[in-house]
Structure formats: structure tokens, C-alpha cells
Amino acid sequence: xxxxxxxxxxxxxxxxxxxxxxxxxxxxxxxxxxxxxxxxxxxxxxxxxxxxxxxxxxxxxxxxxxxxxxxxxxxxxxxxxxxxxxxxxxxxxxxxxxxxxxxxxxxxxxxxxxxxxxxxxxxxxxxxxxxxxxxxxxxxxxxxxxxxxxxxxxxxxxxxxxxxxxxxxxxxxxxxxxxxxxxxxxxxxxxxxxxxxxxxxxxxxxxxxxxxxxxxxxxxxxxxxxxxxxxxxxxxxxxxxxxxxxxxxxxxxxxxxxxxxxxxxxxxxxxxxxxxxxxxxxxxxxxxxxxxxxxxxxxxxxxxxxxxxxx
Numbered sequence: 001x002x003x004x005x006x007x008x009x010x011x012x013x014x015x016x017x018x019x020x021x022x023x024x025x026x027x028x029x030x031x032x033x034x035x036x037x038x039x040x041x042x043x044x045x046x047x048x049x050x051x052x053x054x055x056x057x058x059x060x061x062x063x064x065x066x067x068x069x070x071x072x073x074x075x076x077x078x079x080x081x082x083x084x085x086x087x088x089x090x091x092x093x094x095x096x097x098x099x100x101x102x103x104x105x106x107x108x109x110x111x112x113x114x115x116x117x118x119x120x121x122x123x124x125x126x127x128x129x130x131x132x133x134x135x136x137x138x139x140x141x142x143x144x145x146x147x148x149x150x151x152x153x154x155x156x157x158x159x160x161x162x163x164x165x166x167x168x169x170x171x172x173x174x175x176x177x178x179x180x181x182x183x184x185x186x187x188x189x190x191x192x193x194x195x196x197x198x199x200x201x202x203x204x205x206x207x208x209x210x211x212x213x214x215x216x217x218x219x220x221x222x223x224x225x226x227x228x229x230x231x232x233x234x235x236x237x238x239x240x241x242x243x244x245x246x247x248x249x250x251x252x253x254x255x256x257x258x259x260x261x262x263x264x265x266x267x268x269x270x271x272x273x274x275x276x277x278x279x280x281x282x283x284x285x286x287x288x289x290x291x292x293x294x295x296x297x298x299x300x301x302x303x304x305x306x307x308x309x310x311x
Contacts, residue, residue: 007081010053011040012088025104031080037119049086062100067092069296073276076121128280131246132158133292133302135282136309141166151310152182161208163193176202196221217242233272240278248304251285266298273299
């Protein structure tokens with residue numbers, strides 16, 4: 001499809017409180033009929049992406065979208081067309097979905113799909129929905145190893161990054177093993193912010209790249225989950241080129257980790273997401289768990305917490 005016109009498209013995931021989301025089947029007569037996808041359609045001339053989303057959901061399933069937040073953008077090349085997809089997550093709506101175009105609808109849970117086949121462009125999107133809204137980062141270097149392990153045991157975080165740059169390799173390996181014994185048996189994911197070469201054979205679910213490692217990285221490290229810390233739109237796009245699963249962008253508010261450095265604030269955060277957003281982005285820095293709604297309004301997948309995770 002090189003040289004073909006790019007079609008602007010919006011798609012939305014109706015979201016339930018338990019993390020479930022709705023997929024729809026493509027009607028007969030359309031390319032990939034019978035494949036499952038996120039409902040949506042083309043952006044018409046003069047429409048914003050949000051206006052197109054609201055119109056499409058009225059036309060396709062007879063519901064009025066009342067609360068939707070921007071999420072991801074993807075370009076995908078099919079045999080019949082090239083599409084630039086803007087994804088939203090829809091948190092509230094009026095009415096019950098009705099199959100106005102002869103399609104079927106199905107509620108799904110992240111990682112536990114009961115419908116097939118999926119539209120090819122949706123693979124990374126489905127994986128992104130497995131990411132939790134809150135992401136915790138350890139700070140044993142401030143509160144002590146024993147206290148950190150105790151707080152890990154007390155709080156059931158679905159995703160935890162071990163970030164302890166002061167630890168030497170053997171010390172870090174021991175701490176990671178003890179943290180993994182707490183986090184992973186209850187279904188949580190454990191990632192480590194360290195040289196990915198160190199992590200081979202460790203009981204981890206993935207690696208997290210700091211800015212220097214992201215800049216030096218030539219290909220995605222071989223882990224199920226890989227994320228990166230970013231501070232600019234260029235770094236965000238680089239993380240997308242490498243096929244990473246998420247990014248942490250900050251610092252949004254003033255934080256003790258960056259004394260004397262002006263925070264991005266929400267306007268700066270939104271500015272970094274002004275173009276394509278190829279992967280989920282967590283807002284980081286000086287935030288609390290209850291900042292989740294405002295983070296989503298500004299395009300974040302969720303919020304990442306260090307000190308705020310353990311208070």
C-alpha cells in the first residue's frame with residue numbers, strides 16, 4: 001500500500017469497571033467480514049476525532065457517548081487500504097448497544113478472549129488493555145529493603161517496577177527474587193529497571209529502560225513486557241519504533257526526585273502526546289492514585305507512583 005491515501009479512522013473501547021471492554025464483529029459486505037474489532041469508523045470532513053467517535057457509536061449501536069478519553073494512535077496497512085486509527089476509551093454512555101448494522105457484540109476481559117478471529121491491527125491494542133491503571137515503582141533506597149518488602153506484601157499492585165539504581169547486581173538479584181515471591185504468585189507483573197542483560201533467568205515479567213538505555217537500544221529486549229522512561233515526544237516515538245509496551249512520561253508535578261527541575265504540568269504532558277501516541281503512556285511524578293481521572297483526560301493510560309504507592 002505504499003503511496004496509498006491514509007484513511008483517518010476512530011475506534012472506541014466501551015470500558016466496564018472490572019476492566020472488561022466491548023468488541024464488535026465486522027458486518028457482511030465489508031472487508032474482513034466476521035472479524036472482531038473495536039467499533040468505530042471513518043472521520044468525515046470537518047469532524048474532530050471525538051465528534052466522529054460519537055457519531056459512529058450512534059450510527060453503529062445506538063448509544064450516546066458521554067465520557068471518552070484519547071488513548072492510542074496506530075497506522076496499519078491492509079490489502080485494501082491504509083488506515084490511521086485514533087483509539088479512545090469510553091467510560092460512560094447512554095443507552096444499550098444495538099446491532100444496527102447486523103453485527104454482533106461481545107464483552108471481553110483482558111487476556112481472556114472468547115471471540116475470533118481478531119482484526120490484524122488490534123493485536124497490540126488488546127495487549128495494551130492488559131496494563132493496569134496504576135503502576136507502582138519501588139523506593140527501597142529511601143524506605144529500606146525490609147519496609148519495601150513489607151509494603152509490597154500489604155498492597156496488591158498489578159504491576160511493579162523495581163527501580164533501585166544504588167544496588168549492585170547481586171544485591172539487586174536478591175531483592176528482585178524476594179519481591180517476585182510476593183508480587184507474581186498473586187498475578188502481578190514485576191519489571192526491573194536495570195541492564196536487560198542482567199535479567200536473563202531472573203523471576204521477572206519484563207524490563208524497564210531508563211532514558212540512556214532507550215537511546216542506546218537497537219532492538220526490543222526479549223521479554224514479555226518492556227517499557228521505558230521518556231521525557232519528550234521524540235523518545236515516545238522511539239519507544240514506539242522499538243515496539244515497546246508502554247512508557248512513563250514525567251515528571252508532571254513537583255517531586256523530590258527532581259529538585260530544581262520544572263515539572264511538565266498537564267499542559268506539557270499533553271504537548272508530548274500531541275502527535276501520534278503509539279503505545280500507552282503513564283503519567284509520572286508527584287501524583288497520587290486519585291489523579292487517575294485527570295491523567296486520562298490528558299491522554300494518559302494511567303498513573304505511575306513511587307512514593308505515592310507506599311504512603
